[in-house]
Amino acid sequence: MSYRHASFRTPFALAPLAAALLALPGLAAAADTYDTSTLLGGFNGGRASLVDQGITFRGDYVSETMGIVDGGLDTGTRYTQQIRAGFDLDMGKLAGWDGGTFRFTLNDRRGRSTSADLVGNRFPIQEAYGGQYTRLSEFSYDQKFNEGKSYFKLGFYAMGNQFGSHTLLTNFVNAAFCAHPLAMSGNSGWYNYPTARWGGEFAEQLTKEVNLRAGWFQVNPNLAGNNVHNAFRPGVSGTTGSLFPVELTWKPGAGTLYPGVYKFGAYYDTSRVAKKGLDTSPVTGRDGAYVLVEQKAYTPGTNADIGLVAFAQYMESDTDTAQLKRWYAIGGVWQGVGHRTKDRIALGYVGADINNRLVDARRATLANAGVPTDSPLYALTGAEELYELSYSFQVNPWLMLRPDVQYITNPGTFAYTQTDNALAVGLQAKVTF
Template identity: 45%
Template structure:
């Protein structure tokens, strides 16, 4: 059943691309190239459902990465993700004002990891790799409380959807940038897409420039990653709760920007690195910046944005102690390509010194111990890509990635790695 469903979606994408290239008539080609989604409006039925309060969504992404030099070995790996979702506007469906919204989302991932098989680094070169099975990613209810400024969201969902990320970072292929600092999920109960947890969120828009939000989420590292529990929304196996706090500052000037400052506390007991003892909590903090530094006054869509990230995690439990990144995204790089982008980023993940001590202690001889001791204390990466919005529903992103000290986190000496790839995104 699931295989047939996936095959149907993949076939639909391939058929759409074929029509795009070999359209039998100019009218059909023009419609296909300009519609907002690959499958269109279904003869008007899609819009009718939306008007009634039912919005159906679907998208596909693939990332093909080839290692050209360094790392473990040369080769190519492919990974893909398909998402199917539905949003139910209860205000329309029940004819009741401010009744809230129900969100349902199913995620399917397949493929192989270029990082694990070819590069040997820590920062995954494919942001859509991880948890290669079909699962329920969200079943939530969201509504306002007392006023439009205060809202809540409850259910089984991904905490990283609303905390700790920035939309501008989805312009990158590597998980090192897209879309959260990896310190968050390293050595704590923080969970990013597509892994869902039971939880509740509270958001308050103080004014147009400031939003405060907090939440509590279940920490369940064992059951949440089991494919056998993909649709069971497990509550057993809970080790604690994680509580994030986040302040969002919006600069609404002509050169607009957004800044996020966050902190989280995990109540779980977790093993200390290099010790038989356990830590009775885990904490972390982050600062995220997205700021326009140039905008064409005659063409405001043409803008150059600067982003930055700085994050730290628990010193006792997290192998990745700190993460830093900075980069630029040029939106509308050419007058004839209003929806394209050029993105460049640099990032550095810093290894916990306790992890390095453990690596040296496990060395079987003095030569290996000296080699490990001389490794850099972190991994660095650079990414350059071009996002070509071929149609409103199809994006192609050729990509280059370069990794410095890719063996730093595994305690192995590896040559710097150069990888090239292509990301494809299509909206059904």
Template identity: 45%
Template sequence: MSSAVRFSRTKLSIGLLLGLSCSTALPALAASESDLLSRSTLSGDWGGLRHQLDEDGIRFTGDYSGETAYNADGGLHRSARYSQNIKLGVQFDLSKIYGVDNAGKVQLTINDRRGNSASEDLVGNRLPIQENYGGLYTRLTELSYERSLFTPALNVKLGYMAMGNDLGGLDSGILCNFMNAGFCGHPLNMSGGSGWTNFPNARLGVRVKYDLSPSWQLRVAAFNVDPESNGNSSRAWHLGPKHTTGTVVPIELVYKHAGELPGEYKVGYYYDSSDVKRIGSDDEVSGRGGHYLLIDQAVWRSPTSEGRSLHAFGQYSAASEAASPFSKWYGTGVVLYKPFEGRPRDTLALGYGRAVPNPRSRDVQQDAALDNGAAFPNLDSAEQLIELGYGYQATPWLTLRPNLQYIIEPGAFSGQDIDNALVVGLQVKAAL
């Protein structure tokens, strides 16, 4: 397919989705241009209709993210790539709609992704430089029902959804002050070596949260594993699986404390019952699992400037070495909120990550190279990432995030000798 045709289809998709989000808002936009810079969403309140629907129990949401990355040095090629994600959703609060206590909520979300990958085309590394790249089609990403059960401490959610929306990430959102998917969201060896699914991949499942105390919470879930539907556009609107291989069950303990220096701590374990081939062997492994630890801790708070604080985060995740090509992930960094007095919603973020390939995968690559009479490059056995970014809150609904990423050993997972890469990026996020 020609680039012109692809570009035309991309423009059509953007137009359709933005039109769906904003069609009812055009009269409001025309009548109230003066509040464009102060409203909370791009399309505004739709002449009061949006607020009224929310009061009646129907809440519309939407957001856009666009990520442009230019490879300035090293890697494979000097060029730029752009990717985008548009998400539209509606939530039905059944208690408000029907006037019944604790009737629950229904969430419907669709998602559309387009663009090209800087990692695949320009650098050759494993950790996606653009966190919104992948699954380039329109799909259903959630159709779920959620409510409290028996007691307010017990919350149950079931349906078609991405398990990573509720487990495996920090609830504070600190990690999405970065553009690289190695930071933003979840440790990637969870989904790289099991049936774990992160947004926008969704599966049938159930998630349970139980508040043990005001500070402690237990989360448990069970989700269908269906590898043949991953990235398969023909399955974009199919809730049922194409070929079930097993069930993935995560369990997560969460601790949150408030106060002068708040923090969030998560420890989790997951197990996928699927039978998969052992790396470097024709034998099968019955089941695969992993564990993780996530931390977000405020380490400093300004005594004179409200909202100014410094948070440190940490990530550790390990997956089964028998079947996962991505065995370990380490991440750490800091985020400064309100870096300048006149910029209360801006952020300054610096992070470092290390992704370790499975030694079994490295052995397979080395053996293949020797069989072909080729020399295998001397690599440091891990892809490393350093990212520096500034989140500029241009309006309440628009965030601009220029960033620099330095990729060390980009060929660690592919077994190629690729020069370290310096990538200049810009992330644009808008609440629709």
């Protein structure tokens, strides 16, 4: 995630967008008996017909309006949005390549950052902020074979869609909870959606419950952040090395009332980078290891979708090169509120420890500048922490509204500043086209 400001060129509100789309001839989803799962409907059966032929179109919109009501650097509100569009080509139906799929995705982000403008913290309050422009996010081919037990994927895509993914946490708004520990991308050449790079992977279903996945991905900083000039230049120069991830997934209890997902992963990045801290000499290699857990903890009846799913995360990164030395999170998601079986309540805590070498280097800088040792500037915190509570209101199959509350403690940790704890409130909206 980048905190650099982006111009706010194409904002629009959710209600006017929906009204305008529904006003178009033949696009009223409620009247379309072929498809009510998307805003645009099934085009009188045309959409389903294309799927039968092997062509599936995808599209969605996310908006996040989050404001600071207490603490931080200033009070106020910021809005950001993401529009994603793409298609999948089923090569089994189109060309007889059973199990093969071509995927193509474009992504557009606009808006301003609540964290950058109003708080200055490391955990982005809006997960949809970062890379505020239109970009190519995927052009790939994947293939299943060996009766679906074996799989490979090649192309230009976001490796975080395949590795280190904790999809239960998409029930939150802050990027610290959004599907991946931030320590992965914060400490190495690992990149998550919408940042794509060249790479490939292979996965094997070892048993009914156990899957092993390994891959190779290009490390190229010129394809990340707000580098708009390279948005459609997948071949741009700047490669610094390769990143090799490996992940073992264990899914006990699949098909029962109490399923679980346990992921054990690690990566090695061959890039040559400067050490963190007082010694900034170059070193080759960055690495990290993680555990991601989610487990159904309580089911009140016979519907496996209803009840509480608990989650936890832990990650360690190498001391020489990491900014976020340790990462840890815990919480739960409850689905089913009264008769609203699709609504969800999510509550979680996440924290990240700054590398002590960075703190020592900052204190040395203050001393060299002649700052008295009794100055409050030396009272540097060791970890930023976040508490978040959200309610996902599933209005219908294609519209979700998510009121959200976040409380950030020690928000100045990674900026080496003393900043008041911040209280953020706001709304996320998701529309599937």
